[in-house]
Amino acid sequence: MKAITCTHLTKSYGNKKAVNDLAVSIEENKITGVIGRNGAGKTTFLQLVAGFIKQSEGKIHVLGEPPFNSLKASANTIFINDTMNLPTSLTIYEILKMGNEFYPNWDMELAERLFDYFSLDRSQRHDRLSKGMKSTFNMIVGLASRCPLTIFDEPTTGMDASVRSDFYRALLKDYLAHPRTILLSSHHLNEIEELIEDVLLIKDGTNHLHVSVSDLKEYGIGVQGESTNLEAWLKGKDVFHKRELPMNKAYAVVKKEQLDPNYKQAGLEVAAVSATDMSMYLTGTSEGGIDDVFK
Amino acid sequence: MIINPDGTKPIYVQISEWIETEILNESFVQDEKVYSQYQLAEMMNINPATAAKGLTKLVEEEILYKKRGLGMFVASDAKDIILNKRKSNTLTKLVDDVVAEANHLDVSETELISMIQTSMSKLRGEKE
Amino acid sequence: MMMNIAILQLLVFIVLIGVIMFFIKRQKKMGLMTIKGRSHNWIFSIYLLALIVCTVIYFMIPSSDMTYSEPKSIEQSMEEEQELHDRLFSGDIAEASENLRNEFYFEFTEDVLIVKPTYQDNYYSGNILFERVEDFEDEVQVYLYSGNSYIDGFDFTDRIDPPSFVLEENELQVIERSSEISFAKLAQEFTLTQFSDRHSGNPFHTESSSYHGAYFVYIQVPMDVDVTSAYSDIELTEVK
């Protein structure tokens, strides 16, 4: 069964299409990383999935039904975001108890343990928490709710490195014990690369690539050599990235399947490309990089 | 073992290589059950699907065998397979390097072959 | 006067709305426009307790401290006064003793009695009656009657200082004294008056009705005494 399926999914604000003709189908009980640059449409896509907003065009099904205004989708989905609203008149501990009331799978014991582990103050109010503490608290809500569809949108904003790794570890352990569909958005993949199974790369509001992380790692290959030789060799190939190097050399990233054996004759060297770099090249705006600015 | 996510080697390859090393170290002996994908995920802090892929790779190479519902076990000739694989991998790499170096130094193919033959007869002579 | 009240009310509400809007603007995510901070459950509890205590106290106020009034219509008051008027004009003062407010006795040896009421705004609102009594000899008897005064059915006639009389030579002066009366009335909420016959159509204005009883000066003089007024426009009525 698919947890999320969408076709031609479009969400426009005025003339701008935040999500544009996106088609994707995400399998149940997988952790999927939603990766994209700022403004690529990640949050809009996740809000559509959470049923917070209604699509302008296309179709979306979450856990079997359109999520907008669906009580079933709401009960089985939780959306965690650093700007998420929580009542400020309740203490954060009261909010946990409220979550316990609302979410059928809520694990209060887990919530309390995490609460104590991260030494949160029970009588504190959500709006008074520091950015990092707020993210930590939101993360606890997201984990404890044990929703069949759990969405974390940039969950680690403001967290320090140790809390961050604690969070990913907690997420993994809880996922192992209670497998569920998890969407985890981030603009850098390297942090979550080990954790996720699939990657959904979003660029310009649409599904740019949806593959497993290991496939992403073997998706492209870096080629390096004399500029002129490289140029000649690159003809007719899909180039994801290219940059000039000192001494008239250049580096380019192409699709691995397009690596023909004659590269050695052209005096070129090859090297694998990390998934993080690959995702960066794929979601980048143009072939050129920051170096082009300084030409 | 520490997973290196920035490395160019996919994580599942790192996992399978680690298990191979454990078998060579005899941490796992013949017909012993190895870690499950969940144990690996927990230990290495990785997605269980990635761990499963690493295990599957070893099953494909017949280093491990699968018992339905019970888990993965070390094959009887696992050690040999690993050793052979590593040998051939290492040797191939060395040969590649030699060829590349010979190319740089303008050493012709026949010259290189004769160098290898000399080296081999020297080795034979030492043994005798 | 009414205009000023309307403007005042408007001002109060503009200020109130302003204050509320200020709170909304300032604390866009506060615990519902309140004093910031922790929950204020105790504020509400204390308030409720205070209200209940006040309710108990209210019912413990001795009933003697309160005057209860039946609402009385103006027509009813006017009818009562007309009755008094008719009695006095027919000389039936024994029947009017209920409305007697003051009486004076003077020795009088003159031939003409000049009644000099106190003018207010060039106008005297009372009635002056006189009666020639057969067995009167060198004497004048002055009775002051008045109709009852009501506000919202509450009879405050007793609280008014009635005018007194002074005889100087042959001039009978009416000395009016001013009275200031203030009292509190427990009104009903507009949510109740709306569905009763006292509905006024304005939730901010409690309907009130007041009636001021008129004065009747009743003078008894000997048969041979003439009674005149100090002012030409004041009418004297002889009761026969």
Place this chain on the structure above:
Amino acid sequence: MMSLSEIGFWATVKRQFFFKVSSYKNAFSTLVVLQVLAILLSMGGTSSMGSGSTNVFVSVSYYSSSAVIVFSMIWCFITAILITTRAYRNDDFAFVTNRLTQNMANILFLLTASVIAAITANLSGYAVRVAAYALHGVEFVASPSLFNTPGEWLMSVSASFLYIFLLGSLGYILGTLTHLNRLFMFIIPAVFFGGMFTGAANDGFITQTVLFFNDETSFVLFMIKVIVTSSLLFILASWITNKTEVRL
């Protein structure tokens, strides 16, 4: 594998309602502040009348909790506007809801708030009177029928409740309209209170609307008018909000 949970409509409304009661509980502190303010204003006598007949000057101070009821109406109005603002609407979506359950829970909350406000406002009448009794060394007059019967007290509470709830539903629809266009935020209160108290629009829509309720001398008809009007306003508000999105 985690099985999907089915949640009933009314179960969700119930949870949302209890959530609102506990997270909006501070609104009741505001109610206390406003009612105390109104009580203090009422202690001077809500209306005083000077009347002179020649040399007699009479002044009467009327003591009632009418002002407290009016303040409670304003409170409910403002509270209803507040709970329609984005900040509060979005809070609900942190937990389980859809737009219909959200509106239902809001209506239930406003109903509860109106009942509480009506009861305290009517109780405060005694506070006003006790204060008048204690503070003013003046003649004290009471109508014989003043709140002597529980039936009358109940009717006053019910009528207060209906008035307060009516204002709540008005605030709710106006708050919802401001979702559509920000300009409503300033236009509506200005027109409403301006029109109500200056008397400028004596035959205008606002006066007619006020009279529609305030001139109704039959309690049953009044009740029907309020219930029908509030229901229509809430249905309209629910219809408008059924398409609103949660913006972060």
